[in-house]
Amino acid sequence: MESERNRGHLIMKSKTLTPALKSKYADKSWNETIQLVRRCMDKKRSDSRVCEPIAKCLQKINEALNVSSLTAMVSRLEMIAKQKGLVSHLSPTETVCYLTADLFYIEVVLMPGGKVEDVRVAHHGESPVSSPSFLQLLRMKKFQEFSMKLEDLVCSYNIPGESDVKIxxxxxxxxxxxxxxxxxxxxxxxxESDLHVDLILNGRIGNVQPGQEGMPMKIEYYIIPLNVLMGLSSTGEVAGGQVAIVTVGSSDTSHRLQMESLISSPPQVDCHGFPLFQPLxxxxxxxxxxxxxxxxxxxLPMLASFIEKMRKITDVVVPExxxxxxxxxxxxxxxxxxQNAKITWTEDVQFVVPLPASEYHSYVFSAAEWDHESWKGTLIHTIPFTHPGHVPILLDTLRHQSxxxxxxxxxxxxxxHHIGAGLPYDLKCEVLPELDHCLSVTFSLEDSDNLAVVFVMVVDSRQVSCRLLMPDFxxxxxxxxxxxxxxRCMSIPITMRAIRRKVASMKVHPSTDPSCAHAMESTLTTPVHPDISGSNIMPALYPSASHEADGKNGLPSSAGYYVMSVGSAQAANNANTDAVAYPSPCASLGVYSHWVSGGVPAELL
Structure with a gap:
């Protein structure tokens, strides 16, 4: 009630003051008024309390004014710094404006007329380094973009604690x-013949992008295969992948973190090719x-079993x-x-997937079938860890889920579309969950009342295989x-289209081989759940990166490449030795090999 009364008082006061201000400055020129406004904006207030409406008005005025002087540029920088929680001040020569925080500061070197000569970013204990991106934004007077980029820098240093703890x-x-x-x-x-794709899928920790201009380190850990195939065949460029930013966050409990490098120079490696770490x-x-x-x-949407696996790796609870x-x-x-399709998960959901050559597939997801604990998960935003040895196996888990x-x-x-709408489809499929990261696709054979099943087994991101079960075959x-x-494509519709075409081109006859007949009889008289243990998985024959093709199937033979170093950043010195690494299988999968550079394979079209 009191706040409403005060608000009404301010409104009445502003109504009485506005006509008086208009009459007082009616005879003044616009330039005089602008100078007066600037003097008021530059004047320091002794009262620390801020009137929010006045502050918003000053901000709008600042944004509307044309920055064409040194004073105007400094005023704009000070306003942006205040909005982002930074401290700003001018150098004694009034040629450099500093925007400072606990762990970094920015130098804006100014020239007469408000032009910007250089922008440098200095991190704690390091010398200032020129930032072309910050400089370009200020020279083009894109202050909103500059403010957003500054906010990203501030967020990357969102470290809890007092100054000594932050350091x-x-x-x-x-x-x-x-x-x-x-x-x-x-x-x-x-x-792979493409180094970027090879790093993402097969690199021990993906494609590492060192932090630049104050931005944190990034790791590209997965890329959609079909995007790569389409990108290589059309523009010669590879589409962007999924990224994880390496940073720090607060914790309710204290953890022992490294204060020195844990890897020797040169590194010592274990039998898996991973470095040996020194104990903390x-x-x-x-x-x-x-x-x-x-x-x-x-x-990333992630299954509960993967979340629990990551918790066991790091011994830190994932908040989600x-x-x-x-x-x-x-x-x-x-x-x-x-998101805009207004799809609900209260009943069976059917999707119609269009494919080239005017082919349409129907895919049905049964809500009741997928309501199983082993296939439930949540959305993961951040993954906490405490040791560099955790990263390779965490990324393998992220790749598996991806x-x-x-x-x-x-x-x-x-x-x-609504199920049973009677629309013509080239193929009708139902996608069902199975155990141990296996799913099945049930579909009807063309010109037949019989059903067939494709079991898709995702052992990890590098081991994906299929088993096709059809009557009498x-x-x-x-x-x-x-x-x-x-x-090659990691797409179920494209794979189903290839199966449909392959089956249509074959004359399917009951096998006369007794072993095959026995296998088929067993399949038709027992529940259809394939053995997906490691010893019984049927591995796919993956193409590799060589230029030479196998005469049988036209796929390239084994690769002959060897990479000694990737990335342009220099490795750190002063490391230590002796420790237990966290082994993670590093077998590579040749998905995007040299054979796709001449165009997408026929079966994927």
Missing amino acids: KIYTTLRHLENDLLKISHLPRSLR SESGSALLPATFLLKLQAP QKLQMEPLPQLLMKTSTL AINVLLASCFSNHK VDHKLDDYVSRILV
């Missing part, structure tokens, strides 16, 4: 970044109320684990471009063919 946390983050760069520089076999000692580490973070951009779990397809629908997500999302489209070579198609 320690910043120091441990820099040592982590140096160790991750060392891991990325380790020698390894190059499986009291002298080389510190207990801090923080953890390292992999901040995912964009957030406490959120309500939902079926994975439902999560994917929420985070995909289908592979599953890409397969399911390939069945989505904005073409949603067993052919493991066809399984291998289907697996190769799926691995």
